[in-house]
Structure formats: structure tokens, C-alpha cells
Amino acid sequence: MAGPFSDIERSIFVSKEVLSEDHQPDQILERDEEIDQYRHALQDVLFGRTPQNVMLYGKAGLGKTAVTTYMMEALQDEVTKRPDADDVHVHELNCNGKSLYTVVRTLVNGLLPEHASEFPKRGLGTADAFEELYTQLDRIGGTHLVVFDEIDHLDDVDTLLYELPRARSIGHITNSKVGVIGISNNYTFRQSLSPKVKDTLMETEISFSPYDASELRTILADRADRAFVEGTCDDSAIARAAAIAAKDRGNARQAIDLLRVGGEVATRGDDERVDDSHIVKAQELVQRGRLRNRIRDQTQHAQLLLETAAYIEQQGESPARSRTIKDRYEAVAESHAVDPLTTLKSIQNHLSDLHMLGFLQRRDRNHGEGGGRYYEYQLDLDPQIVVEIRQEAEAKPSP
Structure with a gap:
């Protein structure tokens, strides 16, 4: 009886580790x-x-x-x-x-x-x-x-x-x-x-300044030469990965991840070459993976506040003041059997940190002496992805 790996005969990768995050190149480019x-x-x-x-x-x-x-x-x-x-x-x-x-x-x-x-x-x-x-x-x-x-x-x-x-x-x-x-x-x-x-x-x-698209193309071309079987990675894939990463943060790690995941997408589709269409598909996968890691790096209460902000966004009630977020956050925390933070100041400190990290938008509202001055917060991410990542995290058993 054939096993689950018996039909795997070839791969477009010849040295996939060259595209891993922990690979140390012999030569530093750009x-x-x-x-x-x-x-x-x-x-x-x-x-x-x-x-x-x-x-x-x-x-x-x-x-x-x-x-x-x-x-x-x-x-x-x-x-x-x-x-x-x-x-x-x-x-x-x-x-x-x-x-x-x-x-x-x-x-x-x-x-x-x-x-x-x-x-x-x-x-x-x-x-x-x-x-x-x-x-x-x-x-x-x-x-x-x-x-x-x-x-x-x-x-x-x-x-x-x-x-x-x-x-x-x-x-x-x-x-x-x-x-x-x-x-x-x-x-x-x-x-x-x-x-x-x-x-x-x-x-x-x-x-160290961000890389531009030309610099990223040089880096990716070198990695592709060593990572893929000759002739299986199109220049269009390298150019698209470099352009996406340069437009985002000028991040070489992101560009290399796009190329690796693009190769994996091509492999799963039994395609013989990696082209720009595979990089486009890889973009969503890489972004979701990076966002998952960023969210999971936050404290438990910061994650609960992000989940709360996602629900508020989905219900069309953002931006919201910290008092409103606090009320919703307490319900979210209790739904996960977590004792919520009890003071508004502690909530505001977490919201400020999440704003500084780029998770939330913050708007300064000033209504004069009568209305006072306060901040409103709004999720700066796709709320559905945040909710799905949080559901994955809660479903995963603790180590």
C-alpha cells in the first residue's frame, strides 16, 4: 500500500534552507x-x-x-x-x-x-x-x-x-x-x-535604512540562484516579491519569506515554475503569519483588547472611547475565563502601547471646556483576521 509521501518525486527547491530566517549568508549584499x-x-x-x-x-x-x-x-x-x-x-x-x-x-x-x-x-x-x-x-x-x-x-x-x-x-x-x-x-x-x-x-x-526595490531584487536573485532548481524561479517572481516588500517596510526578511512561500504555493499546485502569480498568493499567507506572530507576542490582556477592538470594528461602532472599550473588554475577558484588568488607567496604558505598535489608530478629540479632551481608538488591521487568530490561539492547548 502506497504511503502518503510515495508520490513525491521532485521539488523545485534544491536548497530551501537558504530562504529560512536563520540562514547566515557567506556574503552580505547591499x-x-x-x-x-x-x-x-x-x-x-x-x-x-x-x-x-x-x-x-x-x-x-x-x-x-x-x-x-x-x-x-x-x-x-x-x-x-x-x-x-x-x-x-x-x-x-x-x-x-x-x-x-x-x-x-x-x-x-x-x-x-x-x-x-x-x-x-x-x-x-x-x-x-x-x-x-x-x-x-x-x-x-x-x-x-x-x-x-x-x-x-x-x-x-x-x-x-x-x-x-x-x-x-x-x-x-x-x-x-x-x-x-x-x-x-x-x-x-x-x-x-x-x-x-x-x-x-x-x-x-x-x-540601517530600509532596502529599496532594486536592493531587494539583488538579494532575492542571489538567494533564488541557490534555493531553487535552475530555471524554476522566474524573474517576475523576484521582481514582485521585491516590490511588495519595498512598498511595505523595505524588509529583506519579508521579501525572502514571500519567495519561499511562493515556492511552496507552486509546489502544492504541482507547478514547475515560480512566477509572480505565486508571490501574490504568498503575500496573504505571509501577512497573516506575521500578524499571527505579532499578536501572540503581546500580553494576554493586550490580545484581549485587540479582540475587543475587532468586535467593535465588525459591529460598525469604531472609533470608540477607552471607557466603551473597557466595558466590551471585560465581557471578552470573562468569555475566556480571564480576570479582566479593573482600572480604566490600565486599559488606557495598554491601548496606548497598541497604538504605538501600529495595531490601533488613535484620534485626539477636543470638544472644548464643556466636552473635554479624550482619545478614540480604532483597529488598524483586518478585524476578521484578528478574530480568527485569537480563535486559533484559544483553541490551541497550553504547553
């Missing part, structure tokens, strides 16, 4: 200027000097992490050929949802000798963790580059950026050198730092 800035910022390492601190800014999907990985690997390779350079140790951490203590503790545990006990999760303070970090850095010696991805999500980031870059100059370490590399999706992150941090950080700032 980021020559940023690479050149990075190169100058880190060149002191080649001569045994303390590295500059570097801050990278730009929205997701613009190549910040890929360029950083590429530069770290290239630097580690180059120092082996340079007699004046120290050994280079690279440490990479994602700060999203982490406390400062957790981040420093993770660094310490990555530096401890193989058979040493881990630094404790609790019972000691952040100062103790920093002290142990300095001890381990000096024990190992060399140059240490610490990459903090999503650094803008770290609590007490001022302490981190005041302490670590100054560790050698104020005598906390003597046998090693440290450079901080921060990656942020927030272009205004530096403005949130304290004046003393701004004055002492002395970092090189590298801003």
Missing part, C-alpha cells in the same frame, strides 16, 4: 556602507587596542544581526593573522524580556570554567554578578565583544552601558578589554539613555 562603518569601528582590535562601542539602529529585517554575525566571524578570522591582536571572544545575548541581573548572570556562566558551579539565579545582587563577570573576564584575558540584541528591551540598560564599557578605565579589569555592541529596532533608543551614559559611552552609531 550593506557596503554599513560594513565599512563597522570595519572602522572595530579596527583597533587588530592592534591590541580597546574596541570602540557600537550601536546599530534599524527596524527588524534590515540586516543588523546578519551583518553583525558576518563582522564578528571576519574579525575573529583576521586576528589570527595579526601579531599585535589579542584573542577575540564574542558573546551574543538577546535582551528581550530579560532583567539586567539575568543578562550579567548569563555572561558569567558562559565564561566560567567547565566544571565550575553556575552563578546562582537568586540570593545575590547585580553588583555581585558584575564583580564575578570582571573576575572571569580577567581570568580569560583577551578582547571580549559583547553583542546585546534588542538592547532597548532591557530593564536598567543605563547601568549596563555605564558599567561594562568603563570596566577597564576604572580598574575593574586589567587583563582583558571589553567592547559593547548594541542592536536596537528603536531609532530613538539613545535619547532614552541617561546623560552620564551618553557622555561616557562614546559609541559609533550605524543606522
Whole structure:
């Protein structure tokens, strides 16, 4: 009896992983200027000097992490050929949802000798963790580059950026050198730092701008050459994927996803080539998938408020004031057996956050002294898709 996979004989993909989000290309395309800035910022390492601190800014999907990985690997390779350079140790951490203590503790545990006990999760303070970090850095010696991805999500980031870059100059370490590399999706992150941090950080700032359609076509053509069987991906598919992504956010990740999903659409349809019609079909699938991930990344109450806003939109009652949303939200929360937030202020804070994240539109209403001033909110997404995503999430059993 034939099995469910027995009739699968060929695929238009020859190396599908090239189109995956975690693929690290050997060559970085269309980021020559940023690479050149990075190169100058880190060149002191080649001569045994303390590295500059570097801050990278730009929205997701613009190549910040890929360029950083590429530069770290290239630097580690180059120092082996340079007699004046120290050994280079690279440490990479994602700060999203982490406390400062957790981040420093993770660094310490990555530096401890193989058979040493881990630094404790609790019972000691952040100062103790920093002290142990300095001890381990000096024990190992060399140059240490610490990459903090999503650094803008770290609590007490001022302490981190005041302490670590100054560790050698104020005598906390003597046998090693440290450079901080921060990656942020927030272009205004530096403005949130304290004046003393701004004055002492002395970092090189590298801003990653969105890709245009021509740049995205170059990137996609390179990926397509390696991902698909020769002759099975039309130029029209590459051009359409690049145009869609450039018009949206200039996001390379989105463009690559469109090409991959377009290939999957062609495969399911038993088509021998990927063309622009497959990319058009892929667009809705990719948008829905990204929106699903964005919604599921929100807190439980933020998701409930989005579901509430979707119902209000479907009933033709938007925009709505926060008081109206609160009443409807309480009913939605109770329908999911969730205790709702109890204060209007907490609701308003969540609504403001959802507006800042692009989920909601907000309108400022001012009716003078008699009517007062207030905000009205309206869903800035397709309400049906939001409701379907929320239904999927509620139907999925908890892990």
C-alpha cells in the first residue's frame, strides 16, 4: 500500500534552507556602507587596542544581526593573522524580556570554567554578578565583544552601558578589554539613555535604512540562484516579491519569506515554475503569519483588547472611547475565563502601547471646556483576521 509521501518525486527547491530566517549568508549584499562603518569601528582590535562601542539602529529585517554575525566571524578570522591582536571572544545575548541581573548572570556562566558551579539565579545582587563577570573576564584575558540584541528591551540598560564599557578605565579589569555592541529596532533608543551614559559611552552609531526595490531584487536573485532548481524561479517572481516588500517596510526578511512561500504555493499546485502569480498568493499567507506572530507576542490582556477592538470594528461602532472599550473588554475577558484588568488607567496604558505598535489608530478629540479632551481608538488591521487568530490561539492547548 502506497504511503502518503510515495508520490513525491521532485521539488523545485534544491536548497530551501537558504530562504529560512536563520540562514547566515557567506556574503552580505547591499550593506557596503554599513560594513565599512563597522570595519572602522572595530579596527583597533587588530592592534591590541580597546574596541570602540557600537550601536546599530534599524527596524527588524534590515540586516543588523546578519551583518553583525558576518563582522564578528571576519574579525575573529583576521586576528589570527595579526601579531599585535589579542584573542577575540564574542558573546551574543538577546535582551528581550530579560532583567539586567539575568543578562550579567548569563555572561558569567558562559565564561566560567567547565566544571565550575553556575552563578546562582537568586540570593545575590547585580553588583555581585558584575564583580564575578570582571573576575572571569580577567581570568580569560583577551578582547571580549559583547553583542546585546534588542538592547532597548532591557530593564536598567543605563547601568549596563555605564558599567561594562568603563570596566577597564576604572580598574575593574586589567587583563582583558571589553567592547559593547548594541542592536536596537528603536531609532530613538539613545535619547532614552541617561546623560552620564551618553557622555561616557562614546559609541559609533550605524543606522540601517530600509532596502529599496532594486536592493531587494539583488538579494532575492542571489538567494533564488541557490534555493531553487535552475530555471524554476522566474524573474517576475523576484521582481514582485521585491516590490511588495519595498512598498511595505523595505524588509529583506519579508521579501525572502514571500519567495519561499511562493515556492511552496507552486509546489502544492504541482507547478514547475515560480512566477509572480505565486508571490501574490504568498503575500496573504505571509501577512497573516506575521500578524499571527505579532499578536501572540503581546500580553494576554493586550490580545484581549485587540479582540475587543475587532468586535467593535465588525459591529460598525469604531472609533470608540477607552471607557466603551473597557466595558466590551471585560465581557471578552470573562468569555475566556480571564480576570479582566479593573482600572480604566490600565486599559488606557495598554491601548496606548497598541497604538504605538501600529495595531490601533488613535484620534485626539477636543470638544472644548464643556466636552473635554479624550482619545478614540480604532483597529488598524483586518478585524476578521484578528478574530480568527485569537480563535486559533484559544483553541490551541497550553504547553
